[in-house]
Amino acid sequence: MILLRSLVSRSAPVLACLGLLAIWQVAALILNTDSFPTAIEAIRAIPSILGDKESLINILASLRRMAIGFSLAVIVSIPLGLMMGRSRVVAAFFNPLLMVTYPVPKAALMPIIMLWLGVGDIAKMLVIFLGVSLPVIYHSFQGAKAVEEKMLWSGAAMGLSTAQRMIRIVLPAALPEILTGCRTGLVLALITMVTSEMIARQSGAGNILFNSLDMGQYDTVYAMIIIIGAMGIGVDAAFEKLRSRLVKWSEPGFDIPLSFA
Amino acid sequence: MTIEDGAFVSILGPSGCGKSTLLYIVGGFVNPTEGVAKMKGKAIAGPGPDRGPVFQEFALFPWKSVLGNVMYGPRQQGVKHVEAEAQSRRLIEMVGLKGFENFFPKELSGGMKQRVALARTLAYHPAVLLMDEPFGALDAHTRTRLQNDLLNIWERDRKTVLFVTHSVDEAVFLSDKVVVMTRSPGRIKQVVDIDLPRPRRRAELLLDPRYQKYVVDIERMIDDTSEGELRP
Numbered sequence: 001m002i003l004l005r006s007l008v009s010r011s012a013p014v015l016a017c018l019g020l021l022a023i024w025q026v027a028a029l030i031l032n033t034d035s036f037p038t039a040i041e042a043i044r045a046i047p048s049i050l051g052d053k054e055s056l057i058n059i060l061a062s063l064r065r066m067a068i069g070f071s072l073a074v075i076v077s078i079p080l081g082l083m084m085g086r087s088r089v090v091a092a093f094f095n096p097l098l099m100v101t102y103p104v105p106k107a108a109l110m111p112i113i114m115l116w117l118g119v120g121d122i123a124k125m126l127v128i129f130l131g132v133s134l135p136v137i138y139h140s141f142q143g144a145k146a147v148e149e150k151m152l153w154s155g156a157a158m159g160l161s162t163a164q165r166m167i168r169i170v171l172p173a174a175l176p177e178i179l180t181g182c183r184t185g186l187v188l189a190l191i192t193m194v195t196s197e198m199i200a201r202q203s204g205a206g207n208i209l210f211n212s213l214d215m216g217q218y219d220t221v222y223a224m225i226i227i228i229g230a231m232g233i234g235v236d237a238a239f240e241k242l243r244s245r246l247v248k249w250s251e252p253g254f255d256i257p258l259s260f261a
Numbered sequence: 262m263t264i265e266d267g268a269f270v271s272i273l274g275p276s277g278c279g280k281s282t283l284l285y286i287v288g289g290f291v292n293p294t295e296g297v298a299k300m301k302g303k304a305i306a307g308p309g310p311d312r313g314p315v316f317q318e319f320a321l322f323p324w325k326s327v328l329g330n331v332m333y334g335p336r337q338q339g340v341k342h343v344e345a346e347a348q349s350r351r352l353i354e355m356v357g358l359k360g361f362e363n364f365f366p367k368e369l370s371g372g373m374k375q376r377v378a379l380a381r382t383l384a385y386h387p388a389v390l391l392m393d394e395p396f397g398a399l400d401a402h403t404r405t406r407l408q409n410d411l412l413n414i415w416e417r418d419r420k421t422v423l424f425v426t427h428s429v430d431e432a433v434f435l436s437d438k439v440v441v442m443t444r445s446p447g448r449i450k451q452v453v454d455i456d457l458p459r460p461r462r463r464a465e466l467l468l469d470p471r472y473q474k475y476v477v478d479i480e481r482m483i484d485d486t487s488e489g490e491l492r493p
Contacts, residue, residue, distance in 0.1 A: 150320035153290045156308035158334040158385055172324045249324045249365045 035218050042222035049223055055208055059227070062193055062204040065121055069128025070189040077136035077185075078178055082170055084137070085144020098137060106131040107195040119200035124193070131192035132185035139181025143174030176247040186239055190232045205231075262440065262449060266388075267419045271432035274442030275483065280425045281393050282447075287423060288314050288391050300389070310338060313387030317394040319374040321366040327353060327377050328362040334385030345384075352380040357410060372403035379411070389421045396431070408434060409463060416460050429483070433457075433475045434466060441482050451482060 021039045028038040049055045084091040106127050117123040147170050155169045171178075197206025205228055212220035244251065264270050272280040285291040286298050289308040298305045300312070313334075321330050331352055335345035353362055356376040366374055375395055382390065395411075396404040412435060415422060426432050432439045439453045455475055457466065466472045 148318065148320055150314075150316045150318050151322065153285075153288065153308065153314060154316070154320045154322075154381075156290070157288065157310060157312060157314055157382075157387070158337045159310050160337060169322070172322070175324070247324075249367065252367075 034216075037219040037222055041219045042226060045219040045223035046227060049208070049220065049227065058203050058208055059205050059231075061121075062197065062206070063231070065125050065204070066128055066189045066193045069125040069193075070132050070186060072125070073129045073132035073185065073189075074136055074182060077133045077181075078140050078171075081137040081140025081178070081181075082144040082166060082174065084141045085147070085174070086166065086170060091141070094137075098134065101130075102134055102138075106192055107199065110196055110199045114200055119202050123200060124196040124204075127196045128189050128192045131188040135184040135188065136178070136181040139184070140174060140178045143177030143181075144170050146177070147173045176250045179243045179247060183236065183239055183243065186235060187232065190228070190235065194228060262452065264421060264423065264438075266421055268438060269415060269422045269424065269436045270438045270440060271424045271426055271436040272440045272442060273426060273429065273432045273479065273483065274447065275444050276427060277447075278442045278444050279447030280442055283442075284314075284391050284393050284423060284425050287389070288312050290314075310334070310385050311388045312391055313382035313385065313389070314391045314393065315375070315378050315382050315395045317397045319366070319371075319378045321374055321377055321381070323366045326363050326365055327358060327369070330366070330377055331380045331384050334381060338385055349380070349384055352384055353377075355414065356380045370403075371399050372407060375399065375407060376410075379414075383414075387420070389423060392422060392424045394425055394427070397426070404431075405463070411435070412461060429476050429479050433472060433479065434461065434463065439475075439479060441479060453479060 021043075025039040028036050028041075080094065084094050109130065110123070110127055113123045113126055117126065151173060152165050152169055155165045160168060193204070194206040194209070197204035198210055201207050201210060205224065209221060209224040209228070212218075212224065272283060274280045282291060286293045287300070287305065289305045289312065322333065325333065328346070328349055331349040332342075332345045335348060336342070340348070350362065353359060356379055358373060358376055358380070361369070361373065366377070369377065375398075379395070396407050399407065408431060415435075422435075424432070424435060433455055436455050439455060441450045441453065442448065443450045453475065457469070457472060457475075
């Protein structure tokens with residue numbers, strides 16, 4: 001009974017995906033229009049995309065931009081967020097800026113950025129950087145603010161300087177919250193990556209997607225959506241695995257899987 | 262008020278009288294609005310390893326194991342890893358947590374956490390222990406056991422202890438001296454010397470009329486000071 005239950009809960013994500021594909025297949029068969037290929041047709045188009053050198057280079061270029069934009073954003077945002085959380089002055093200065101920029105869709109800045117930096121890598125990485133920064137700054141800020149004062153006092157009594165307390169107490173104590181922000185940031189990186197390539201159509205996964213749309217290759221369009229989605233799931237699952245290992249000390253034991261990891 | 266080396270002094274008073282604040286000032290965590298706190302003749306300018314706090318909230322480092330928490334202070338003081346580990350293992354055994362070295366704080370009960378916190382502070386050899394209602398968050402049974410254990414540990418090496426509590430029993434049981442404070446504005450109402458023989462055994466003490474008299478006298482003092490809150 002318990003074995004059966006664990007089997008069901010383990011295979012649940014796969015079953016959910018299969019269910020979705022089945023609904024798609026049936027819906028496509030019923031509607032029967034050119035612009036809505038069946039799930040099987042879309043899946044069949046995947047190997048030809050991944051087998052094509054050109055498309056593969058495009059997809060890897062996308063991933064590279066995403067990785068660089070994400071990493072730079074994390075490197076800048078975590079220290080900034082932590083300082084905001086521990087210093088009223090820093091928070092008073094940056095908080096209004098955050099509140100103003102938070103609701104602005106970062107992709108909407110793309111035209112301006114393209115005017116300055118062209119349509120190349122740098123413009124796209126900058127948009128990804130902006131998209132990732134805000135949630136990471138916000139969560140680092142919240143995490144640092146919530147660090148128990150007495151924990152810092154304990155460190156101070158052991159002789160830790162202000163800077164040491166920041167790195168050796170605030171950072172690890174806020175890590176669970178920081179990583180929650182990073183996970184949101186990672187998904188946003190994927191979203192801004194595709195959007196930036198839709199706007200500045202030069203290379204990348206988003207470019208393939210929209211080019212095939214223009215050319216009416218609908219099975220490629222859907223196949224690309226599946227590929228991008230799978231990339232998202234893969235990156236998220238890998239990150240979640242890393243995250244849960246890093247902050248094992250803070251997790252209450254739970255059973256519901258939070259990702260495919 | 263002056264506290265001699267090696268004395269166990271409790272600060273007792275109604276909540277909000279500033280007894281914890283007094284402790285934080287001695288710890289150097291909070292600056293006094295007025296007046297000075299001195300340690301060995303020198304004004305206190307900030308926290309330092311000569312004064313080790315133990316808080317009601319435990320304030321353990323949750324990302325560190327029990328051993329990691331206890332080793333943290335000595336490592337920071339530049340003690341070699343091997344030495345710090347051996348010393349910390351001894352301390353962990355002394356506070357009764359042998360076998361729990363690799364547990365994380367979230368896996369421990371409140372009483373166990375406070376034992377770790379005590380070991381962590383003892384590990385860097387502070388001259389003064391600053392205990393801020395350390396047993397306040399524990400159930401009665403655990404509390405009694407920890408009081409006994411603290412007393413045993415203390416009677417071995419007689420560190421100076423400043424102990425904040427609102428429990429009269431606890432203060433009389435543990436201390437050489439009890440400082441009774443008044444409700445806000447928090448002032449020292451009276452300092453009571455507890456002249457009871459050591460080593461103290463709880464079972465004997467509870468039946469000792471001298472102990473009972475101290476408890477009753479001090480309770481009466483506190484009742485006087487907190488009368489203010491009954492007035493409209």
